Amino acid sequence: MDSGTQTFPKGVQVDAPMHSGYEEILTFEALEFVSKLSRRFSHKRDELMYNRKKRQSEIDNGKLPDFLPETKPIREGDWTIAPLPEDLQDRRVEITGPAGDRKMVINALNSGAKIFMADFEDSNSPTWENTIQGQINLRDAIRRTIRFVNEQGKVYELKEKTAVLIVRPRGWHLDEKHVKVDGKAVPGGLFDFGLYFFHNARELLERGTGPYFYLPKMESHLEARLWNEVFDFAEQELGLKRGTIKATVLIETILAAFEMDEILYELREHSAGLNCGRWDYIFSYLKKLRNQPDVILPDRSVVTMTVPFMRAYTLLTIQTCHKRNAPAIGGMAAQIPIKGDPEANEEALAKVRADKEREAMDGHDGTWVAHPGLVPVAMEVFDRIMPTPNQIGKKREDVRVTAEDLLRVPEGAITEEGLRTNIRVGIQYLEAWMRGTGAVAINHLMEDAATAEISRAQVWQWIRHPKGILEDGRKVTSELFQQVLEEEMRSIEQEVGADAFAGGKYKEAARLFSELILSDEFAEFLTIPGYEHLT
Ligand SMILES: CC(=O)SCCNC(=O)CCNC(=O)[C@H](O)C(C)(C)COP(=O)(O)OP(=O)(O)OC[C@H]1O[C@@H](n2cnc3c(N)ncnc32)[C@H](O)[C@@H]1OP(=O)(O)O
Ligand SMILES: O=CC(=O)O
């Protein structure tokens, strides 16, 4: 089994170029470790993905999400997660960004945030290059040898004090198609986790920190149980103490919101709390309930953190975490700094400030920012409202959240502007993603895979749902969608210029977006058909 001069373990196949330096990541031993993870856990992963489909058809047939009767003793039991390591006690500001972008990795670590979440998920387009370069970047960052020189000759290096590193591997639904074990693609999450853990766990521990993870897009505690089994196995393989790995689970699906206690319980020896992944949460709410006659979302811009179902979910996250001595981290405001327009910039920062104030007052123990320019804004808020390293002591016993609260449909209008924005943003985002950029600023807002999912899911639903009617009385139809898409394509071409339009991937992006919208079968994630277009 080899590619060029490299020998791979038996049954392991790498169908992608081994650029210079890749051999240091895709070593025989590291691939052997990944192959063990894949052989041991990928069948269970497949079973869990099948369960997701089954659950969807139950929902479509009227069995709405609810708290599970069979896990009531866990919800009512008196238990806590294991104590947190010292460097995960104070997480007041966490910056995020794609692991594959070397300059951003350095900037994020230097940003003054307490934590840097290096991302192989929502903000990372999973090209082969981003995936392996991401591993190279993280390896070098941990060893403090990371360096980047831009076209102007500016040198980027790590400052003395840097953020603590947490890594987000891909969700259970994605594969790493370039690496197969016994002919089967390795689950993307196991690939990202496996390589990072194998190369860095011991080094991290020697440097006084640890192998820390964020776990995305889970839909049940059984999916968390699988990660826990992976962690137990990985620790044993490397001869590390059980519980060395710490993981924060993103509560970013409507089904996981009903299983927060259970998720913390499954991971209790490995848990570092929960986070409110608000963008995927909105997407999941819409995806799972898309066929319910009463569920329709208004324009994306009015589904804010203060609408009742979002408020219920964040408060329940805080209450659940604190009861279990676990941190509850907040989410990502969409606004990013605006250059060259101080007034608009101040308005954007004020929105971020208000979002962070609400989170800190509610009891979150920290929050996410998308840009280094937002670190001081979030830091000021949390320093002012949260003088202690965290506020796990704030138990929020006053919070009462029912299943109905979590499912409450938000009010608001669907407008032509909302439809147009969804289509335009969807195409612009996919165009960037297909070129290998997984997070972009569009209309001064951060867009990534999770926000783009909301846009395409809304358009899909508005076409098919009887209540998908614009405020001016027009029904959203496939014809209207196609008309607006053509208009927006012309407008994008005008905006970016004919050369950039022709040189970009706008046509491919529009084709993919149309397929996602016009197919009656709702694609589980846009990144699954999208991945077929990536090298
Ligand atoms: C739903 C969710 O999952 S949220 C989490 C996932 N999403 C993310 O992580 C998004 C992270 N953010 C980003 O990718 C970027 O901020 C974007 C794409 C939104 C905007 O990026 P840009 O257009 O490059 O912003 P801008 O030009 O203002 O950047 C200024 C500087 O800040 C750096 N920067 C911007 N965002 C980040 C970041 N998140 N981490 C580190 N550095 C950053 C840029 O690299 C640039 O550095 P330089 O001055 O040394 O060249
Ligand atoms: O991952 C975060 C989200 O909001 O989605």
Ligand SMILES: [Mg+2]
């Ligand atoms: Mg997400």
